[in-house]
Amino acid sequence: MTGTGDWRLFRGDGAARRVEFPEAPPWRSFSSGEGRSGPWERPYLIERRHADVVNAALHLRRPLLVTGHPGTGKSSLAHAVAHELTLGRVLRWPVNSRSTLQDALYRYDAIGRLREANLHRGNGEQEPGIGSYVRLGPLGTALAGTGRPRVLLVDELDKGDVDLPNDLLTVFEEGEFEIPELARLPEEQSQVSVLTADPGEEALVHRGRVDCREFPVVVITSNGERDFPPAFLRRCIRLDLPDPDERQLRDIVSAHLGDSSMAAVDGLIQAFLNRRAPGELATDQLLNAVFLRMNGVDMNAEGLLEAVLHRLGGTV
Template sequence: MTGTDNGDWRLFRGDGAVRRVGFPEAPPWRTFTDEEPGRPSAPRPYLISPRHSDVVNAALHLRRPLLVTGHPGTGKSSLAQAVAHELDLGRVLRWPVNSRSALQDALYRYDAIGRLREANLRPDREGTEPDIGSFVRLGPLGTALVAADRPRVLLVDELDKGDVDLPNDLLTVFEEGEFEIPELARLPEEQARVEVLTDDPGGTVELHRGRVRCREFPVVVITSNGERDFPPAFLRRCVRLDLPDPDEAQLRDIVAAHLGEDALARADGLIQAFLNRRAPGELATDQLLNAVFLRMGGVDLDAEGLLDAVLHRLGGAV
């Protein structure tokens, strides 16, 4: 990072004056590139103990979903990207779960209204009616279950934020590794093979009778913040990995991996401040990285309220 002195690091001054400023270098984890759509970028460094990586390997060998629990900022979601990168499994398929998430949305979506609208417009246009496959798109889970010689990586992020029945809804799909799209299964025999869209940018796949069945079970990484217990039947089908909050030595390793060894000289006081402020689940590791990055750029973190703004609590009232 290009350093600045404490007097000129403030890009915004709140004085109403218009000025054209040069933006400083962004943190490595907030840098965006013009890479080819769908092509995985090099992930942030991911540090994991042999004990925990062995659990990941157990899930890979057993072809079972990996249920990753831990406080925010312990690297749960990043684990999926690290596995995809190291095993050269391509772009991670992501399903961010919320209270409105339903299993069918993750499997596929059929735009019946769009197809009807297109059919109504066709009399005024030349050409044939578009195929039904143009209105069917596989979701992230559906795309992960497409038959392929190598598995895809699917991240089911924050499953505990979903409906209480969602884990049970996943059981059949996880056990059978397949599902059917009824809108395609009902088509006449001459339309048995239909090309549909996938969750990959520009991706398509041909389905027969609307059936999607994996050849290799996907690498499924399910994250949870521990906000809710899951049914025993669901837990039985998962391999569980609990990621602890990093200790001081691990925090130093993380800072060095992301910002270089030179950052450690500027990080000691911040690491101690982070540890002193941290209660379980109330600070995330990337907040420490943010603070170190700012200090390396010459930002005065002793300015009133600035360190509190960067190392703010994640839980409780704001």
């Protein structure tokens, strides 16, 4: 499709105008209600040999360690599993250099409880229970589930502290953990209802211990920025997702944007492949370029293709 000046919403001429925004890409739609889209609702293409590795992890109740370059679909795999197996909303733990195991298990707001207790005493009211100040994190919520297993996405574990993988070992092996603040309560408070990572949901904790009945589906992603200890790797099923080739790229574009998108692919896939060095371009950048062309954007405009298909490595 040949682009025209009509696609330019912003013109940089200082003139105020009211414009109608075009439809957003499917992966950038944030509509509310039942129609809200999510990454688990988009087509996820995976080769049979890779799907078999996922199935092995499901049967063995072992964490799935997914590696690959950015944009190969590591995080989306967790949503695809949750969608296909109807396991509900994915619990996500985005790991960074400050992440700790306790962040993923639970948090106790001691300061908030003290402040509220003083306020209620001053008003002659009964103090709120401790459960109102304990919130399970994504890992804690996944372990506290009482029905079908939940899907837990541990995103970019290699960005965490070097000791974090080892800290996870005991929890993954035993499937339980203790909340000391609840374990110290008297016998008459042996059961406490606490908040969870699911909005508006609570979980019942007995004598300060959270024990899983069904081990969650744990998907751990890594960009391969560092190695993990052997003891951790031994307890995981490993899956390495390769960069898609030209045929797979065409299938991905067609699955996300429909067969009509094939007319807009010519030249863009080759430009993508010519620019792509290992780890330097992500598949969603190609989808962005195709979507723009389908909507009349002139991808030959000066600097536009370079802006959309910019390399992920190096300095900006």
